Structures are given as structure tokens and as C-alpha cells.
Amino acid sequence: MTTDPEVKTVRGVRVSVVRKEIKNLHLGVYPPDGHVRIAVPLAVSDDAVRAAIAGRLPWIRRQQASFERQARESPREMVNGESHWYLGRRFLLRVAEAPGRSGVKLLNRSTMELTCRPGADARERAAVLERWYRGRLREFAGPMLDAFALVVGVEVADWRIKRMKTKWGSCNATDRRIWLNLELAKKPAPCVEYIVVHELAHLVERRHDRRFQSLLDEYLPRWRFLRAELGVLPLADDSWAA
Numbered sequence: 001m002t003t004d005p006e007v008k009t010v011r012g013v014r015v016s017v018v019r020k021e022i023k024n025l026h027l028g029v030y031p032p033d034g035h036v037r038i039a040v041p042l043a044v045s046d047d048a049v050r051a052a053i054a055g056r057l058p059w060i061r062r063q064q065a066s067f068e069r070q071a072r073e074s075p076r077e078m079v080n081g082e083s084h085w086y087l088g089r090r091f092l093l094r095v096a097e098a099p100g101r102s103g104v105k106l107l108n109r110s111t112m113e114l115t116c117r118p119g120a121d122a123r124e125r126a127a128v129l130e131r132w133y134r135g136r137l138r139e140f141a142g143p144m145l146d147a148f149a150l151v152v153g154v155e156v157a158d159w160r161i162k163r164m165k166t167k168w169g170s171c172n173a174t175d176r177r178i179w180l181n182l183e184l185a186k187k188p189a190p191c192v193e194y195i196v197v198h199e200l201a202h203l204v205e206r207r208h209d210r211r212f213q214s215l216l217d218e219y220l221p222r223w224r225f226l227r228a229e230l231g232v233l234p235l236a237d238d239s240w241a242a
Contacts, residue, residue: 005037008046010053013060017049024207025052027060030166034064037166066231078125084112086136088188095125104132130182134161137185137192144196145178151219154203168230169195171202187230194226 005016015036026039040049053060076082082093091112102116116125138161149156157176164170164181171178178199184192197220205212216223 008050008053010050011057013053013057015053019044025049026207027052027056029060029063035166036060036064076122076126078114078122078129084129085186086112086133087140087185088191102128104129133182133185137161137180137182140189141180141184141192141196144193145200148193148197148200148219152197152200152204152215154200156200156203169199171199173203173206176203190222191226191230194220194223194230197223 005018008015008017013036015038018037018039019042020039022039022041024041025044027036028038029036036053038049038053040052076084078093078095080093080095084091084093086106089109091106091110094107094111094113096113096115097118097120098115099117102114102120104112104114107113114125114128116128120128141161142159145156145159155176156178159178159180161180161182163183164179168181168184169179178196180192180195180199184195197216201212201215201219204215220226
């Protein structure tokens with residue numbers, strides 16, 4: 001059983017509180033804006049939740065400050081010469097208007113061409129690019145998931161791609177299902193590898209405890225470096241789509 005999230009403010013910090021059938025509290029600060037979420041056992045009182053949050057406030061504020069310092073992409077206007085990223089590489093956008101099928105292709109190591117219908121606005125162009133990102137992420141993340149699932153020794157019933165504001169990936173250990181953030185299509189392949197192994201390890205150990213970390217150490221020794229690299233790469237700014 002999981003209850004609907006509620007929001008508490010503790011010394012100026014807003015925290016989403018989710019009550020679940022778990023044994024321990026789990027507190028996290030998530031990109032891109034430093035959103036704070038705590039999962040707590042059903043029987044824990046509100047006072048205990050507030051005390052737990054208050055005890056971690058210095059750490060929470062340090063994490064939020066790091067997200068504030070992290071680079072942001074400028075708002076996307078989907079015009080010629082604009083920068084877009086794919087697998088950690090920067091490409092300059094070239095827009096070509098033509099009747100017929102829309103799509104994206106890489107002309108060389110620095111130019112990305114987006115073909116769209118004549119008169120397509122920024123939102124329509126962005127939708128074309130998003131479909132392309134989704135297809136490319138499925139192409140290279142699928143074999144990666146299959147390979148590491150064998151290494152970790154787990155079975156994945158299903159995996160999907162979706163836009164997520166606070167996580168690079170997530171999993172449902174009961175259903176053996178994994179989700180990857182669409183934004184990973186823009187990140188270097190080793191960073192995608194880290195998220196894949198991270199979520200697969202959660203099928204073995206649900207908590208971020210020592211056993212979980214030992215699994216990451218075994219299957220991806222560079223995971224701490226890759227996690228840090230994800231923490232300094234530019235974050236998407238979707239304000240164009242507001």
C-alpha cells in the first residue's frame with residue numbers, strides 16, 4: 001500500500017512525503033531543481049517525519065545548492081544553429097522544411113538535421129526531435145540492459161522510456177519493470193550504463209544500502225565517477241514547452 005504524497009515544509013524546505021509499506025525512511029534530493037522526497041513507513045508519526053527531515057537539513061541544502069550550480073541548457077527554440085546533445089556530443093541544429101515524413105538525421109559529427117513540414121512551430125519540431133531521441137535511446141539502451149541483466153543475474157520483464165523530472169531511472173522490483181528517463185539519450189553512453197546497472201541492482205536490493213553499493217562496485221567499479229559526471233552535465237530546460 002502506498003498513500004498519495006503530501007507536502008510538508010520544515011524550516012523553509014518543502015518535502016514530498018509518501019507513506020509506504022516499508023521498514024525504513026528513505027530521503028532523497030532529486031534533479032533538476034532539488035526536489036526533496038521522503039518515503040516513510042505507514043506507522044511513523046508526523047512528528048517523527050519532521051524530526052528526520054530536520055536532522056538532514058544541512059545535507060538537503062548542500063544537495064540543492066549543487067543543483068543550483070549545475071549548468072542549464074538555454075530554452076530550446078528549435079531554430080538553425082541551436083545546440084542539441086546526443087550521447088554526450090554537441091550538435092548544431094539544421095532545420096529543413098519539406099512535405100512528407102518528418103525526422104532527424106546526423107549529417108556528420110557536429111550537425112543534426114531536423115526535417116519537418118513547412119510552417120511547423122517550435123513545439124512540432126521538438127516533438128519530432130523527441131521521437132528521434134526515444135528511438136535512439138531504445139536502440140542503444142536495449143542491448144545494454146540485456147547484457148547487464150545477464151551479468152547481474154536478474155530477469156527484466158519489461159522496460160520503458162518516459163520523461164522524468166526527478167530521476168534518471170526507476171524500477172518496480174515486484175513487476176521486474178524498469179523505466180529510463182528520455183533525457184539519457186543526450187548523455188554519454190557510460191552514464192547511461194551507470195543508470196542501467198543502478199536499476200538492475202535494485203532488482204536484487206531495493207535499498208541504497210551497503211549491499212546495494214557492493215553490487216555496483218562489483219558490476220560497474222566506475223559508478224561513483226559516472227554518477228558525479230551526470231551531476232555536472234547540463235540539465236534540460238523545457239521552458240519552451242510551457
